[in-house]
Amino acid sequence: MFKTLAAWLAVSIPMICHAAGSDDPQSALIARGQYLARVGDCIACHSAPSGKSFAGGLPMATPLGTVYSTNITPDPSTGIGKWSRQDFERALREGVSKDGHNLYPAMPYPSYAKIQSKDVDALYAYFMAGVAPVKQANRPSDIPFPLNARWPLKVWNLFFLQNDSYQIKDSKSVEWNRGAYLVQGLGHCGACHTPRGVGFQEKALDENGDSYLTGAAEDNWFASNITGSHWDGLADWSEADIVSFLKNGANHHASAFGAMTEVINNSTQGLTDRDAADIAIYLKSLGSSSANAVSKDASADTIASLNKPAANSGAMIYRTFCMHCHGVDGKGDAPLLAPLAGNPNLMSSDPVSLINVTLNGTPNLVIDGVPAAYPMPKFGTVLDDRQIAEVLTFMRAGWGNDGTRVDEAQVAKTRKATAVVR
Structure with missing residues (x-):
């Protein structure tokens, strides 16, 4: 029982807090979210070369064409400033935007699905209160019609999305579980290091698959x-x-x-x-x-x-x-x-x-x-x-x-x- 609790705490709570000594819980939460955003390397995909941080516009090649990362600053008109915490979690863990359209899996939401609720809280706090808003409209993809239809992504999710947060393995150490959580979840290492199948899905999402990483x-x-x-x-x-x-x-x-x-x-x-x-x-x-x-x-x-x-x-x-x-x-x-x-x-x-x-x-x-x-x-x-x-x-x-x-x-x-x- 103690081992499971210790592992859960290790996975759920990042081992850093820039505001650990602060009396303001919200400041501590934002600082924790900033660290988690760095672990997830959010800035790399959501910032174009010479562009402003998190304002999107980075081109990403896919088998169907080029997609462009989105503005995730808290700007209310072009970013996520009007998103609720539920909207944010749904995009992060399910690949569905606030308006209901499905995101392309260039966004590694199959990995982010493993993120636990406390870490979603911290990330939401950071992106809403710790990131400067940037007014920059999102760029539509270059994927041609009819391949740019979003509805097939709902079917893709049915087959390939495992929408469960990381589950502690009691047989493993606290340290192993924390490492697994970071690699499989926020670190989304498998998004690059795991081969993909005919549906452009990662062939494995954890160590249970022979092709993982x-x-x-x-x-x-x-x-x-x-x-x-x-x-x-x-x-x-x-x-x-x-x-x-x-x-x-x-x-x-x-x-x-x-x-x-x-x-x-x-x-x-x-x-x-x-x-x-x-x-x-x-x-x-x-x-x-x-x-x-x-x-x-x-x-x-x-x-x-x-x-x-x-x-x-x-x-x-x-x-x-x-x-x-x-x-x-x-x-x-x-x-x-x-x-x-x-x-x-x-x-x-x-x-x-x-x-x-x-x-x-x-x-x-x-x-x-x-x-x-x-x-x-x-x-x-x-x-x-x-x-x-x-x-x-x-x-x-x-x-x-x-x-x-x-x-x-x-x-x-x-x-x-x-x-x-x-």
Whole structure:
């Protein structure tokens, strides 16, 4: 009984309160909601580049066309200023707006359905009283008629929405339950890291599904496998490694890039130490625990080929453009320069992230207001499709990595999709 109560309290009450010492309960509630909004990374989707916070307008690609995020500031005419607490919860947990129209599941309400009532209270308080109102009309989607009809979403919800808040698992620890709640709910990690089915639904919403968090392609990136999978997952990451990645965007295994950069910048670096640790406990409980050890013999072979690169065009390109940052041994200089040897991103089944980051570089990680010193530059204007395919193939097979070759056609497809002109 005590264990269940402790777990419930841990899940329901975030481990932060900027106004913990305040005599004003409403101020404390708003502060708690602000933290939860950061955990949920609400600002990333509901703010357009160079736009005002939470005013919407961010384009998001879907299989049917582009949708644009909505204004969730408390402006009464264009935002949610006239929404009741019930309206807010219905949109958050059921994907239904105040006027009754269904939201596209680009809004991760299947994950937010797990949010518990006390946290909905805090989020509502924050968005109504802690966010500045912005008068900015919502932009309609670019989905063509008749595909833009909303009524099929009601059917979609019948099949794919599990509208139940997170349920404590008595067999698990308080820490595991808190981590599971954050990952499955507000953190909505599965929205990116879980593959989707024919109905664009996440194939699993928690650890009971074999495909949960096993990685998925989305918008010309591949969200990594973050289970304990050997090679392409977190098998050889410790809990401390996961915490370091969440808080700093880097550890001695990998560095964040692409879409994950925004998640680190806007969300996970602001996690409390306890919440970050609980997330790590939960993620380490998923899947295999076998370590991904880099073969010393294979690493030696790779170093030898770099010393005599004439026989391997990928090695030659690596030596010319990559080696000064990532090293002859592929170890880089973590956390400043990403390691390649043993990096699970190098061994992903889908190389689209590697192709994209090589073509386009990556935004700066900004930790505690300080930009990363050495962001990945873009090489799309310097290297052609064949060269990028060859150097990535070399890296995916080098230093004991076990990634498959990259095809020139894959690079050409990503170049076109991301509009990189050489």
